[in-house]
Amino acid sequence: MQKPKNVTPAMAQFYDIKEQYPDSILFFRMGDFYEMFGDDALTASKILGIALTCRNKSSENQIPLCGIPYHSYMPYLIKLLKAGKKVAICEQLEDPKLVKGVVKRGVTRVVTPATAIDDEAVVAFDNNFLISLYAELDKIYMAAVDVTTGETYLKTIPVDTLEENTHSMEAKEIIANIDVDINNIPVTIRNSGKHYNTALNRVLSHYSVTSEKALFIEDKGYIWALAMVLDYLDDLILTTKLMLPVTLNDADNLIIDSVASSTLELTTSDYGKDNTLFFILNQTSTPMGARFLKNTITRPLRNTAQINTRLDIVEYFINNPSFLSTVNGLLSNIFDIERITSRLISGRATPKDLIWLKLSIKNIPELDAMLQSVPDIFAKYKLDAQEKLYFLIEKSINDEPPAAIKEGGIIKSGYNSHVDELRDIKHNGKSLILEIEERERKATGISQLKIGYNKVFGYYFEVSRINAAKMPAYFERKQTLANSERFITDELRELENKILNAEEKLADIEYSIFQDIRKYASSQADNLRQLAKLIAEIDTIAAFANISIKNNYSRPKILENGIINIKEGRHPVVENKSKDAFVPNDFYLDNDENRLLIITGPNMSGKSTYLRSSALIAIMAHCGCFVPADMAEIPLLDRIFTRVGASDNLSRGESTFMVEMVETANILKNATKNSLIILDEIGRGTSTFDGISIAWAVAEYILNNIGAKTLFATHYFELTEIGEKGKGAQNYTVSVEEWDNEVIFLRKVIKGTADKSYGIYVGKMAGLPESVIKRANEVLSDLENHEDISLMQEKKLPKQKQRFVQPILVFDNSHPVIDELKSIDIDNITPIQAIQILTDLKKKAAL
The missing domain is CATH 1.20.5 (Single alpha-helices involved in coiled-coils or other helix-helix interfaces)
Structure with a gap:
């Protein structure tokens, strides 16, 4: 931003500070407002929808200007962050009343989309990941950090999966040592530095360890990625303490890519959040539990022992409803310990945060006692009661503290004698003056002695000139008037200082005490985070039990025989949304004769729901949750793939068909015999012959080269030949009944093939005009009779309309x-x- 000539000292200060933060919108504190100038004002006014004016209107150097009240800046900040902007907050570092000239100002923090830690600026159920990418040759080392929780994950990713991996982490912001462009995610390009030892020492210092082995990091690329994060947070003036990094290994989890996650509507849906699996399963009581649940759904377990441990706990909860009810009640009184802890570390925790922390840990002793009463089930969930911290906050912080942390009213009476004294003086100064006045009247015997006050001399004793000679030696003459004398004593002078400075001193002392308490709480960060992690997991498992009871789920068996065997399986979301009774279905896939199921049937008959149900039941089982089925045997799967529906990527210049082919190619490249593949209408985006050929080839390739368990829905009835003749493939269809010129979709999937598409009937259901339906039936009848289309034109169409007919296979x-x-x-x-x-x-x- 170019600095104009002949600006005021305050504006010169603005431009000097702005020069240090060129990529941020500068909130420049001026009195009761944060002002924005120049390009910042132009940008912010558009995003925030606030009035734009200008400074120096009568000058040639007019400067665009907009402003927001400093005491209610948060909603404006949130809007800017959602727009992908960085905001540098510049405060007045001196009291303007005590300064002549320009007040000293400085940036106290820079807030970015991934580093906001205030409660209002983050979504309770979502992580807020900052992704650091360090590229070296053909590898990219990724460090994903959530500063609001301290979570830190490491992963090595191939270059061609960069977009997929960043989206799977729901990245809010990216820093990288290479130029990357990933849709809608703000990117900051940073130089990683030249010296590895500098980066290593930065990381070791942060974690207070002496070697990378203590961090279980063997690859230097991760050190570079972590150092980039830490340096970036330093630049933002954000104090944090990250948890020890966890290296993500695809072998430990059931991998669900972003396409499958979107198709299956695991956490998001175009039709609203209540149409997601997360919404159905989210019976959690705490924000930490909700985040843990969301991460569990997107990265389910792939370890039989771990899954069964969770299922054991779910089963215990279900079999002991009173126990579950008590646990739910205790959990519901627990606030977001993870994010409170991060605010403690950063020095931004408020007195209200400490009260929320106190109210949370108040429930821990009872919750821990309950869990430890069943050691066989809950042995790993030993909770730290944090009694010392609880009693410290209980004794010191008012239960309803003010929002402002520097204006007093924070510390409880009785906690600190100095605070009590100043508070007494502040509220009872007048009565203390009267007490001194009455005592000195008695001591001097002068009944007319009185204490007065003015702004020039402050407090004073006043007596008549006749009685002035009677005043004791400890009375110091202060002023002589025509008819009276004024005196001061050390006691009155001291009380005067206390009264006049009590409010300011009280606020300062209370803030100092609060800082000490906050510092102690921060010293418990590691213990608090461990506590939060255990609570989050218990909360998620309790949520699994709650929904299993509510929706009559059953315990799945996790087997390693490669067979998916589900009886009366249901779609967990659709059955909750549907007004009609849900029709359950069976699923059976194995490694032999039932690897590929070719499913035909009309639109609107329930094929898509059937396909998705199988995948959702498998995902829920891998999460350690009971499932919507009468019985379910699920093998350990490595990945779930989907290719469903029509979509395009206009921003990348990719057509619907191109997107379909790219996604299909990804499946064929990465699926294994331990994967589950859901395919719905492969080949629809091109001509009929091309579509059939591609769908056929894809089905054969999966059947003969991959061996993955696959459900393949199609309108190409030609593909049923694979089910009839191909080893390992079976044909299934959706039951349909015709009665009294009506079609009834029974939504029951059975062995066999569809004999009609019923597309015209679906058009009738959708509300097509009766004349269109009638004409469609006429054309269909002629086509089915193999009548020449040219004869149809002559017999059926008025001549003037023949030009609109597209010949079909003539x-x-x-x-x-x-x-x-x-x-x-x-x-x-x-x-x-x-x-x-x-x-x-x-x-x-x-x-």
């Missing part, structure tokens, strides 16, 4: 293309050969 019976088609042995050609033949025929037909 061939002269004597055309050489027909002869060649008749000669093809369909049973003995591959899909790839079929595509080549079709290409040749297409060229011949065009001649």
